[in-house]
Amino acid sequence: MFKVTFKFESGEDVTTFAQEGENLLEVARKTNVAIDAPCGGNASCGKCKVKLVGGEIHSPKTRHISEAEYAEGWRLACVSKITGDVAVEVPDIASAYRSRMKVADLSSKAEIEIFEKAKNDIEAAGIALENSMDVITVKMDVPSLDDTMPDNERLLRTIKKMTGAPKVRMTYQVLRKLAPVFRKSNFEVQCVICRTGQDIFIYDVYAKDEKVVIGGLAVDIGTTTVSALLINMQTGEVIGKASAGNGQIRYGADVINRIIESMKPGGSDRLQKAVIEETINPMIEQMCRASGFKPEHIYRMCVAGNTTMNHLLTGMEGDPIRMEPYIPTFYKTNSLFASDIGLNVNRDAHIIVAPNIGSYVGGDITAGVLVSMLWNRPEFSLFIDLGTNGELVFGNSDFMMSCACSAGPAFEGGDISCGMRATDGAIEACTIDQETMEPSYHVIGDEGQKPVGLCGSGIIDVIAELFRTGIINPKGKFIREGKRIRHDKYGMGSYVLAFEEEAGTEKDVEINEVDIDNFIRAKGAIFSAVRTMLASLDFDVEMIDDVYVAGGIGSGINMENAVRIGMFPDIPREKFHYIGNSSLSGAYAMLYSGEAERKCYSLAANMTYLELSAVPTYMDEFVACCFIPHTDTSLFPSCVQE
């Protein structure tokens, strides 16, 4: 056994022991050390870099590590094998998450407006914004030697008499509180109840003079980011909000890698723990602390996430999702309560899960479609959720069809050499001068923040601008020369956005032909999905009345550029609407409104699913889309190259 030490920027050390030949990334995972590994550890993404600072390790040089980096001690954890005692420095992804939380959902005015609009739209569609939870005051007779009815019967009988409810039940937790609360409050109490038809279920009991707020929690569980809203279930008011990186990320950036990880011994528990104990529970604590709320006063929760996310959250086996015939454990479930999975809210809180409609179209999409209002218009709309997976829904008030494509991690900066998530130091918007070929960009972060890498919206802009200025050709190859354009010894071209001295990092921030190729395949997946789905319905892009673009990735997106690179169809730009994190708004709607919840179930039940891989023309379409903007430029009449 050899000693393995992980060192962090924070100064903290974590030490463990490992056997000769063990994989360093595996050792890190077993020790709960978070190393960023979007590809799941198969040496394809190059993100799991660690720096050797002591001892020895066997680790071949890969294409992701330059000579200079290798000399400095940088190694890929996923290809490193233990050969002796070793100490490595681990770049801290936790701190990246912390910065990312600055760009949490509903933190900007624009996002709040989008959210409020969704609420208004729902209500305008005739869906009542009200739910079955309530607080009632119950005044009982005070017991005496002549009236010795036990506490539980006293409460149940009084409520039945007050309300006419034929059946009133309570939880064990309520039973336990009766004796002290009744006696503190002289048998006049407040009950948190939920009505199901005529019946009443008691969730909690409080003394008569306590201030009672029924808390509810809406959570969007993204593959990359988790966002949550803490609300008042009686008024709908947002009491708290939080976002954080999904703690599962160290087991892989995409759903497939996480499913594979979950099928290893103990894997399902590890992944469940990563999202609940390391991600959602700390967010709950943070929101509660900030708003002076108690987690146990959260009595209902709604979770929206893709099918893999809600299966891993609930500890279900993932393999049947990824293997033919692609069968999830559930689309919809009523069997889930907080105590089942250790969520730090009231242990009897019912957990509503936004319904899945297939293995690759999940609750994030059904919740998103609910607030997109697609189902409430005679005109045909297209809903696009740009996440690690791309999901599309097309339809109107008569029908809806969905499909999913694997865009890969490119939109979130994965698979891109200088790619990064939309956090401090990311270039999120860019223009390039036609003559000088000099870039102008906007970097996320405080004034003076230097660029460190490129996030999704920045990549779209850079590629669109490189193409517009003729620096690259439709295949993404470099065809102009200049000070910012370089070719390596194999002839691979790249464009330098920031030289080392301009950058906030120790190397140039650049984009190369491999990156561009990866991104072209990602946008090609989206556009070919649009084309294939419309074709299967005998529709043409002109018949799309509106496009609703959702997803965390989309917040900085430039629609003009997205069309120019052939990611979205070339229709009038005013038809595109960015609707923010629609999964989170949808979870909010389902949590707060019983009618919205039922509406979402019926939408899901009526939505058809198109398995793209089963459509014979899909692969050809995809290949044709892997150009800027497309092999068939007639599809993009407005995008004539200058």
Add this chain to the structure above:
Amino acid sequence: MFKVTFKFESGEDVTTFAQEGENLLEVARKTNVAIDAPCGGNASCGKCKVKLVGGEIHSPKTRHISEAEYAEGWRLACVSKITGDVAVEVPDIASAYRSRMKVADLSSKAEIEIFEKAKNDIEAAGIALENSMDVITVKMDVPSLDDTMPDNERLLRTIKKMTGAPKVRMTYQVLRKLAPVFRKSNFEVQCVICRTGQDIFIYDVYAKDEKVVIGGLAVDIGTTTVSALLINMQTGEVIGKASAGNGQIRYGADVINRIIESMKPGGSDRLQKAVIEETINPMIEQMCRASGFKPEHIYRMCVAGNTTMNHLLTGMEGDPIRMEPYIPTFYKTNSLFASDIGLNVNRDAHIIVAPNIGSYVGGDITAGVLVSMLWNRPEFSLFIDLGTNGELVFGNSDFMMSCACSAGPAFEGGDISCGMRATDGAIEACTIDQETMEPSYHVIGDEGQKPVGLCGSGIIDVIAELFRTGIINPKGKFIREGKRIRHDKYGMGSYVLAFEEEAGTEKDVEINEVDIDNFIRAKGAIFSAVRTMLASLDFDVEMIDDVYVAGGIGSGINMENAVRIGMFPDIPREKFHYIGNSSLSGAYAMLYSGEAERKCYSLAANMTYLELSAVPTYMDEFVACCFIPHTDTSLFPSCVQE
């Protein structure tokens, strides 16, 4: 802070730290060291003896410790205060519990016969011995690309189709098992279900070829002893049995002391833990180990215990039980599941609680009455449960009245100087020669076991024989002289059953006038309760057709002697029937038979309760009963002194 070391016969040491002036018994409790303290620690019982073996402690001599014992280092823990580092030896009550388990319920042929008779009686009364749990085999369609219904819907729909059930639900635990079990078993599975009317609730799912036994657990929670039966819910067969001392005993022998303890900070959790984690869970593990059964395959449980026991088990506040107007939290509850209180059975197992009918007549009595068949006969019968509390029920198929009296720990050997529980070394039966005054006795344990003390049935015999032979008078005072009769310097008489050299202990086994007086008060409490209850109904003892004596204490009881000392009414001895642990048999019946469960609820709802302390004549009656056999000897015509 001083160091406190507790040393055990086993050689184990437990060390902790305490502040100057802290009470040694409290320190032991905080450290989870079990010191026997039936009186709860108020210096009245003298059982919490520990031996000072190192360091120092401030501990006054009490009447419970002789000069010689004090010199040897014996101290009462409850009056000892920390003054420095100290080490004490603790007599091991755990080992006493282990021996006691030899006399576990249903371990003798006689007890098994009593149990089988109870089952037959129930069935003869027209109560079906069957319940709502079942195992069904479900064969589903195997999914394909054309049939991608999720696992949960596939199961629910197939069961609905098979059974016509309008509603089928499952637990989270079942949901989690679907994916692996379906794929292991090619979509043909076995489900453990429970029917509620037409509806079906799924408790578990197994592969088609697994052997499935639905386990059930019946538990009698006595103040002193806990007994359990593990059964097959489909056949009623007893798979395992166990008994153990109630781990709460170190917080007091009677319910009042335990309630007081439970109201201290954290007390309710401590008492709950003592009975669940230290008592019931180990019993479950023991039974499961012995029978090759898995605890998670126990899907239902029935608990019978007095009102305080079931309230402390469920973590309810006890104070309202002991304080006027004596209001328990529940008589009956449906809100209780295994996971709520950490019982080591299937976490979704429903816990049936035999209903209480008041603060001092609980589920042990309603369960006991259920199997006594009192409610099924036109003749009048008296049911007496002889525990730490004495409870009585009188009635027939038309009416039933109950009452409770505090007998104190005397029947179980508490409050008696050489008293002990019915374990190895206890004299359980005795005769005394009229001439020589020499005793003959039977000692519990292996051949050759020497007497250590007296258990309840032994005390009854000794007192009856001392009275019959004229050694004591009706007041319990010694009036003959002899080698076995002694008087101390204060004139207090005693009778030596075994001199030190005959005994299995380092001192004489004797009974003194204080012991006899304590016991007379205990039997007086029972008999005065009988008299008061009958009088309140205008009944006379002659009208009692049968007397059913229940309780662990009663197993060795000599009815003739119990009448002779005035504990039971003087009616023909053949009218007395020992019915063993009727609380356990009743719990078994409620667990195994849904009809028996409902019957017990209706018995409880129709049983009236007489609060003895509210009857003006009760105290006079009690005082009159504190003689052997009674101040009014005409009540005991058959007991003429020889």
